[in-house]
Amino acid sequence: xxxxxxxxxxxxxxxxxxxxxxxxxxxxxxxxxxxxxxxxxxxxxxxxxxxxxxxxxxxxxxxxxxxxxxxxxxxxxxxxxxxxxxxxxxxxxxxxxxxxxxxxxxxxxxxxxxxxxxxxxxxxxxxxxxxxxxxxxxxxxxxxxxxxxxxxxxxxxxxxxxxxxxxxxxxxxxxxxxxxxxxxxxxxxxxxxxxxxxxxxxxxxxxxxxxxxxxxxxxxxxxxxxxxxxxxxxxxxxxxxxxxxxx
Amino acid sequence: xxxxxxxxxxxxxxxxxxxxxxxxxxxxxxxxxxxxxxxxxxxxxxxxxxxxxxxxxxxxxxxxxxxxxxxxxxxxxxxxxxxxxxxxxxxxxxxxxxxxxxxxxxxxxxxxxxxxxxxxxxxxxxxxxxxxxxxxxxxxxxxxxxxxxxxxxxxxxxxxxxxxxxxxxxxxxxxxxxxxxxxxxxxxxxxxxxxxxxxxxxxxxxxxxxxxxxxxxxxxxxxxxxxxxxxxxxxxxxxxxxxxxxxxxxxxxxxxxxxxxxxxxxxxxxxxxxxxxxxxxxxxxxxxxxxxxxxxxxxxxxxxxxxxxxxxxxxxxxxxxxxxxxxxxxxxxxxxxxxxxxxxxxxxxxxxxxxxxxxxxxxxxxxxxxxxxxxxxxxxxxxxxxxxxxxxxxxxxxxxxxxxxxxxx
Numbered sequence: 001x002x003x004x005x006x007x008x009x010x011x012x013x014x015x016x017x018x019x020x021x022x023x024x025x026x027x028x029x030x031x032x033x034x035x036x037x038x039x040x041x042x043x044x045x046x047x048x049x050x051x052x053x054x055x056x057x058x059x060x061x062x063x064x065x066x067x068x069x070x071x072x073x074x075x076x077x078x079x080x081x082x083x084x085x086x087x088x089x090x091x092x093x094x095x096x097x098x099x100x101x102x103x104x105x106x107x108x109x110x111x112x113x114x115x116x117x118x119x120x121x122x123x124x125x126x127x128x129x130x131x132x133x134x135x136x137x138x139x140x141x142x143x144x145x146x147x148x149x150x151x152x153x154x155x156x157x158x159x160x161x162x163x164x165x166x167x168x169x170x171x172x173x174x175x176x177x178x179x180x181x182x183x184x185x186x187x188x189x190x191x192x193x194x195x196x197x198x199x200x201x202x203x204x205x206x207x208x209x210x211x212x213x214x215x216x217x218x219x220x221x222x223x224x225x226x227x228x229x230x231x232x233x234x235x236x237x238x239x240x241x242x243x244x245x246x247x
Numbered sequence: 248x249x250x251x252x253x254x255x256x257x258x259x260x261x262x263x264x265x266x267x268x269x270x271x272x273x274x275x276x277x278x279x280x281x282x283x284x285x286x287x288x289x290x291x292x293x294x295x296x297x298x299x300x301x302x303x304x305x306x307x308x309x310x311x312x313x314x315x316x317x318x319x320x321x322x323x324x325x326x327x328x329x330x331x332x333x334x335x336x337x338x339x340x341x342x343x344x345x346x347x348x349x350x351x352x353x354x355x356x357x358x359x360x361x362x363x364x365x366x367x368x369x370x371x372x373x374x375x376x377x378x379x380x381x382x383x384x385x386x387x388x389x390x391x392x393x394x395x396x397x398x399x400x401x402x403x404x405x406x407x408x409x410x411x412x413x414x415x416x417x418x419x420x421x422x423x424x425x426x427x428x429x430x431x432x433x434x435x436x437x438x439x440x441x442x443x444x445x446x447x448x449x450x451x452x453x454x455x456x457x458x459x460x461x462x463x464x465x466x467x468x469x470x471x472x473x474x475x476x477x478x479x480x481x482x483x484x485x486x487x488x489x490x491x492x493x494x495x496x497x498x499x500x501x502x503x504x505x506x507x508x509x510x511x512x513x514x515x516x517x518x519x520x521x522x523x524x525x526x527x528x529x530x531x532x533x534x535x536x537x538x539x540x541x542x543x544x545x546x547x548x549x550x551x552x553x554x555x556x557x558x559x560x561x562x563x564x565x566x567x568x569x570x571x572x573x574x575x576x577x578x579x580x581x582x583x584x585x586x587x588x589x590x591x592x593x594x595x596x597x598x599x600x601x602x603x604x605x606x607x608x609x610x611x612x613x614x615x616x617x618x619x620x621x622x623x624x625x626x627x628x629x630x631x632x633x634x635x636x637x638x639x640x641x642x643x644x645x646x647x648x649x650x651x652x653x654x655x656x
Contacts, residue, residue, distance in 0.1 A: 040539070047546040055539040062533030070532075117503055130466065130504055137467030146411045147654050154630050155652040158637030181638060188631050193434050193605045194624045212599065213591075220588035227561070 008049075015050070026242060034242040037234055079104060079111075157184050183211040290384050291320050294327060294376040296391025304405075304655065307368035307398035308356040314376050314388065321348050328377040328385075329354070331366075335373050335390045352376075356396075368396050404655025411626075418625045423618030432617045439578050439596035440606045443477075446576045447484045450551035456491035457481070458550040460541060460566065462581065463534055464558025466500040469604070470582045474557040475508050476607035476616065481554060482512035486521060494527040495544060497537045502529045538562040542569045555579040555594070556603060559586045567593030580606065 015035075022031040039054035072091075081088045081095040082104045089096040110129040117126035161181060163173035189201060190208030197205040240246035294314045302309040312329060324347035330339035331354065340363070345352050354374075356366020366372070371393030378386045426432050450457045459478055464471040478494070485492045494509065496502035506527045513522035530540040542565065545553070553570040555563070556579065563579075563586040570577045571593050579590035580598025590597045598606050601623070608616035633652065640648040 043542065043546075047543070052543065055543045058533075058536040059531045059540045062536035063529075063531040066532035114500070114503070126503065127507070130500065133500065134467050134472065134504075138469070138472070141467075141469065142415075143408060143412060146415065147405070147408045150626070150630065151407045151411055151652060151654050154633050154637070155649060155654070157634045158641060158649045158652065160641045161638060162642065181634070184634065185631055188627050191601050192624055192627060193601075193609075194432065194621055196433075196435055216588035216591055219585055220592065223585055223588070227564075 022242070030242055034238055037238060079108060083108065157181065182207075183215075186211055291323055291378050291380045291386050292317055293386050294378050294388040296374055296376060296388055299372070299374060299392065299394030301394075301396045302353075304399055304402040306358065307396045308358045308366045310354045310356075310366075310372065310394055310396050311351055312354060312374050312376070312391070312394075313351045314391070316350060316378065320378075323380050323382075324348075325379050325381055327352070328379060330375040330377070332373050332375075333370070335392070337373070339373075339375050366396065368398055371395060402655075404653075407652055407654055414629070415622055415626055418622035419619050421618075422621035423614055426614035426617045426621075432621050434605065434609045434617070434620065437598065437602055437606055437609060439580060439598045439602070440477075440609055442576075442578060442596050443481060443610070444484065446552040446554075446578060447481065447488060447490065449576055451488040451490045453551045455551035456493050456548055457485055457552045457554070458541075458545065458548070458570075458575070459492065459494045459554045460557070461494065461496060461501055461505060462555070462557030462559045463497045463537065463562065464501070465498055466504050468558045470556075470558040471501060473604045473607040474580075475504060476611045476613075477554070477556050478505060479508045479512045480610040482509040483516045486513045486516035486518040489518070489521065492526050493544060493548065493550065495530045495537075495541055496527060497530065497532065497534075499529055499532075502527055534560065534562055538565050541566060545569050545573055545575070549573055550575055553577045555581070555590065556598070556606075557581065559583055559590075561586075564589035564593060570594075 019031060019035055022034065026034075036054050036057070039050040040058075042048055043051045076088050077092055077095060081092055081098070082101040084100055085095045085098045110132060113129040114126050117123040157180065159177055159181075161174065161177050163170040163177060165173070186204050186208035188208070189204035190197075190212065192201075192205070195201060236246060294316050297313045297315050300311045300313070301307070302311060314327070316324070316327075326347055327345045327349070329342045329344065329352045331342055332339040342354055342364075343352065354366070357364040359365060372395065373390050373392035374394065375390055376388040378388075380386075422432065447457060459481060461471055461474050461478070466472075482492060492509070494505050496505060506524055509527055510519075510522050513519055530537050544550075546569065550570075550573075553566075553575045555566055555570075555577070559566075559581045560583065563581070563583075567577060567579060567590055577594035578596045578598075579594040580603040581587060581590065582600050582603055584600065587597065587599055591599075604623075605620055608620040637648050637652065640646075
């Protein structure tokens with residue numbers, strides 16, 4: 001037995017002992033949560049068997065969980081429960097007296113069409129259902145995006161570049177409006193794809209990408225702060241719930 | 248001794264007299280107070296129903312009721328209770344309440360006749376508003392009405408959206424037809440897409456696989472749809488170079504579409520025998536479990552090139568950092584503004600927002616995509632013109648222009 005293998009066994013023994021002691025002191029659920037957290041954190045060092053164990057457990061359990069949720073929270077109440085409520089009365093008694101909705105036959109048929117891809121001969125039929133899903137959503141989104149991301153955005157950018165308040169000229173608000181106006185115009189220029197970015201147009205595009213990068217920098221810092229709060233939550237679990245060092 | 252006794256008796260009598268006097272005075276005061284509290288409380292005035300406005304641009308069944316109330320009584324009123332009936336002497340049904348100080352109520356009725364809250368269109372409706380004071384006194388208003396609601400076929404507040412859709416459709420159809428006729432529609436080069444061939448070549452030279460991540464969007468997300476086109480192009484090159492490709496999926500429907508895309512690409516490249524459904528596989532539907540799975544794939548398979556193209560959320564930095572740590576060349580793109588910064592810092596090339604859609608058109612050279620992209624550019628030009636004109640109009644005090652661009656929901 002080489003030294004590396006021996007070290008691995010020693011570490012495994014320590015982990016097992018710590019796990020057993022922790023269960024005795026803190027209970028099963030807290031211990032499992034804490035150890036899985038540590039296993040996932042161990043990826044920061046490098047890939048290792050403990051991370052692999054946590055990863056496979058996480059992936060397998062979550063896939064099974066979402067499949068189960070998909071059946072009990074979507075198919076049972078939204079499909080079977082609406083097609084023929086008495087069928088699911090034993091599982092969801094609240095639906096028992098609801099009227100049947102024959103229109104739900106359409107999603108049922110689409111769902112069956114999607115499953116046809118399991119057949120090597122009739123797999124092409126599944127494309128009809130996919131086309132329906134993608135096409136419907138794209139059509140609905142066109143109007144939604146045009147309203148919220150286009151017209152409403154234009155409306156929000158139409159403002160006075162010379163701002164006054166009760167005491168007269170408002171320098172801060174004026175500068176802010178000028179920056180927003182210039183930033184939006186230059187940003188739009190950057191996203192022109194059918195014209196080469198040369199000359200004055202190119203200068204506008206370069207200004208646009210600078211504006212975008214400054215925006216991304218601010219967004220980066222803001223989001224990192226939010227992520228730190230997630231880390232704090234895990235630390236509170238480890239040092240509070242598990243080790244009891246934080247009261 | 249007797250004198251002392253007399254003194255004690257005397258003081259006791261005096262003390263008794265004083266106590267009796269005080270007690271009598273107190274009882275007199277309490278009686279006076281109780282007399283005050285028993286005096287009748289001035290009832291609050293009646294609310295006066297002023298109007299019932301039909302909400303415009305809807306299917307009816309919605310009415311805004313307005314009433315007036317003396318301002319000096321605002322502090323004394325806890326709430327107003329709103330009732331509706333079909334006739335002045337009908338059965339008034341309680342609809343809801345408004346807090347004191349609020350003098351309007353939006354009555355959203357049901358259009359279903361069997362619903363207790365059914366509110367018919369084009370029929371007389373009568374309302375009553377009860378003011379409830381802090382002391383619990385309730386005062387009913389006179390019956391207000393008749394008011395009516397009506398439905399409209401056309402939502403006038405969405406005219407700008409209609410104009411936008413029509414214009415965009417015209418541009419798109421025109422440019423698609425132009426592209427189909429063979430007109431050369433120029434698209435400027437995108438650094439991230441120019442690097443695709445280089446990235447695939449690198450993986451081939453190194454004998455390592457290529458990892459293509461479609462993100463956590465559904466098959467109907469625009470970013471995912473754009474990513475499918477790029478995946479087709481990447482898969483075709485991969486098939487030509489006989490490099491390994493791995494496409495782990497978050498969504499089962501995305502997986503189905505991706506399998507079709509990759510299969511078609513292999514067929515197009517003349518290598519159908521090399522395609523296997525195992526190239527494109529489902530991992531899990533849980534966001535961070537999906538990330539953990541992909542991270543595992545990265546550190547074990549050590550892909551030379553990673554593509555992250557599609558819809559991404561909080562997992563973007565975890566994926567990009569892991570890819571960076573294994574030395575893979577990384578090309579990313581998403582339309583999620585909050586995730587782009589993470590890709591910018593951790594990836595070699597990033598397609599920012601709409602560049603992802605442009606990339607699919609640039610690679611595919613499909614007239615449909617090229618036409619749509621060209622139409623988008625025209626849309627942007629119109630947006631710029633509208634903004635500039637709008638700012639000038641506002642500067643000259645012509646607010647009607649801005650009002651025209653307001654979308655009323």
